[in-house]
Amino acid sequence: MAFLEIKGLKKQFGNTKVLHGIDFSMEKGEVVAVIGSSGGGKTTFLRCLNFLEMANEGTISIEDGFYFDAGKVYSPAEIRDMRLKLGMVFQSFNLFPQYNALENVYIPLQLRSKEKIKASIPFGKARREAINAAQIENKAKAMDLLVDVGLSDKAENYPCQLSGGQQQRVAIARALAQEPSILCFDEPTSALDPELTGEVLRVIKELKDKGRTMLVVTHEMEFARNVADRVIFFADGVIEEQGTPEEVFGNPKSPKTAAFVK
Amino acid sequence: MDLGTITLKLLDGFGVTCLLFLLTLVLSLPLGLIISFGSMSKFKPLSLTVRTFVWIIRGTPLMLQLFVVFYVPGMLFDVRLFSGDNGRFLAALVAFVINYACYFSEIFRGGIQSIPRGQYEAAQVLGMTSKETFFNVILMQVVKRILAPISNEVITLVKDTSLARVIAVAEIFFINEMDFLSRGLVWPLFYIAVFFLIFVGALTLFFGWCEKKLSYYKV
Ligand SMILES: Nc1ncnc2c1ncn2[C@@H]1O[C@H](COP(=O)(O)OP(=O)(O)OP(=O)(O)O)[C@@H](O)[C@H]1O
Numbered sequence: 182m183a184f185l186e187i188k189g190l191k192k193q194f195g196n197t198k199v200l201h202g203i204d205f206s207m208e209k210g211e212v213v214a215v216i217g218s219s220g221g222g223k224t225t226f227l228r229c230l231n232f233l234e235m236a237n238e239g240t241i242s243i244e245d246g247f248y249f250d251a252g253k254v255y256s257p258a259e260i261r262d263m264r265l266k267l268g269m270v271f272q273s274f275n276l277f278p279q280y281n282a283l284e285n286v287y288i289p290l291q292l293r294s295k296e297k298i299k300a301s302i303p304f305g306k307a308r309r310e311a312i313n314a315a316q317i318e319n320k321a322k323a324m325d326l327l328v329d330v331g332l333s334d335k336a337e338n339y340p341c342q343l344s345g346g347q348q349q350r351v352a353i354a355r356a357l358a359q360e361p362s363i364l365c366f367d368e369p370t371s372a373l374d375p376e377l378t379g380e381v382l383r384v385i386k387e388l389k390d391k392g393r394t395m396l397v398v399t400h401e402m403e404f405a406r407n408v409a410d411r412v413i414f415f416a417d418g419v420i421e422e423q424g425t426p427e428e429v430f431g432n433p434k435s436p437k438t439a440a441f442v443k
Numbered sequence: 444m445d446l447g448t449i450t451l452k453l454l455d456g457f458g459v460t461c462l463l464f465l466l467t468l469v470l471s472l473p474l475g476l477i478i479s480f481g482s483m484s485k486f487k488p489l490s491l492t493v494r495t496f497v498w499i500i501r502g503t504p505l506m507l508q509l510f511v512v513f514y515v516p517g518m519l520f521d522v523r524l525f526s527g528d529n530g531r532f533l534a535a536l537v538a539f540v541i542n543y544a545c546y547f548s549e550i551f552r553g554g555i556q557s558i559p560r561g562q563y564e565a566a567q568v569l570g571m572t573s574k575e576t577f578f579n580v581i582l583m584q585v586v587k588r589i590l591a592p593i594s595n596e597v598i599t600l601v602k603d604t605s606l607a608r609v610i611a612v613a614e615i616f617f618i619n620e621m622d623f624l625s626r627g628l629v630w631p632l633f634y635i636a637v638f639f640l641i642f643v644g645a646l647t648l649f650f651g652w653c654e655k656k657l658s659y660y661k662v
Pocket residue numbers: 194197199217218219220221222223224225226
């Protein structure tokens with residue numbers, strides 16, 4: 182079985198069918214670029230993976246994580262646990278404006294630590310001390326991640342004081358902090374000025390070199406061609422074609438793909 | 444009557460005014476938040492009921508509501524819920540709290556609904572529960588957005604307290620009318636204006652300070 186395995190994923194909004202049964206799998210350490218024309222369902226696909234939308238049919242499983250079956254009912258807590266196995270970086274960054282870069286990265290972590298500590302230590306001084314220790318640890322971890330994305334000097338800056346590219350890099354650090362098995366990106370550079378896309382793509386490239394498993398929806402064909410191990414072409418809610426960048430860009434089999442990559 | 448006596452008397456009344464103001468604020472802000480959750484509930488019968496209630500309260504004069512709270516329980520159930528000076532004060536407080544909670548609830552609702560979905564989604568994918576999301580992500584952004592409309596309401600409340608005199612609550616205007624105006628002393632009215640100006644001035648400074656405190660981020 183593959184690291185990530187998706188079978189027969191279907192999603193519709195009212196009467197609009199958006200995903201028509203997606204079968205998809207991915208190996209650990211693989212970087213997959215998802216391309217396709219507007220309205221093809223790429224965003225919906227990622228959102229179903231992150232349980233921001235609930236798929237109507239199909240299964241999603243991650244080897245070291247969970248098995249999700251759209252036919253079953255899950256509690257909010259179960260959904261939350263599954264969600265943490267996947268990271269998500271949004272087109273519009275969605276940083277929390279009232280927190281500085283460091284806080285954006287460590288506060289979500291700290292909340293998870295607190296939850297765990299509260300479950301194991303019911304009350305009192307020991308609990309407070311454990312929470313403080315976790316805070317120091319989480320802050321250090323967050324700082325390391327900011328260093329990784331090249332923003333150690335911006336840790337104290339608020340989102341409104343950062344450029345779009347810097348904000349997106351903070352968002353990447355924030356997603357990485359949860360140690361997701363797979364990191365998803367939905368057009369991470371589409372909201373950026375052209376001169377800022379490079380710095381974000383470079384960070385993603387570095388993550389690939391470190392062996393991260395990533396699923397990247399993108400309109401940057403150069404990036405898909407040069408960085409991705411595999412490219413999948415989405416059209417009208419199905420995976421029309423997939424293969425290595427050479428195959429998809431150099432020798433597309435489907436006429437739709439050929440028209441898109443030309 | 445000398446200035447000292449008049450000052451002391453008016454200060455007495457102003458004390459009641461301030462107490463009514465403070466208690467109303469402390470009680471109506473949280474109540475307003477609860478009402479705003481009710482009005483945003485996905486459970487239609489609840490949200491419809493709450494919205495209708497808010498519409499009635501916002502659509503009728505506060506003065507009328509004061510009379511209703513004060514007289515109607517007695518008329519309907521033959522109980523004297525609000526008797527004596529304290530009873531009158533309590534009746535006024537109840538009416539003010541309900542009225543202001545409804546106004547605040549609409550401000551909260553507007554503020555909460557103006558926060559982009561992306562903020563909720565980002566919090567969700569980071570594993571936050573809805574409670575964590577509200578208190579750690581949404582609330583401070585709402586506070587910043589609603590500070591100006593809230594400060595307007597609060598300043599209006601300072602002046603609205605004078606309406607309590609219609610059910611004979613011994614706030615500053617009531618005292619003034621009993622003790623001075625009825626004896627032909629008109630100038631204490633201007634003295635009262637000074638009290639209010641100082642109070643509102645202080646509030647204005649306070650809200651300005653809050654705004655500055657929150658200016659480090661943009662929403
Ligand atoms: N919440 C929703 N309710 C109704 N329809 C939706 C919803 N979300 C997406 N859709 C529809 O689903 C289809 C696929 O949308 P999606 O955003 O997944 O496409 P996409 O491939 O990401 O496009 P783009 O390249 O423009 O981002 C569109 O026709 C869209 O209108």
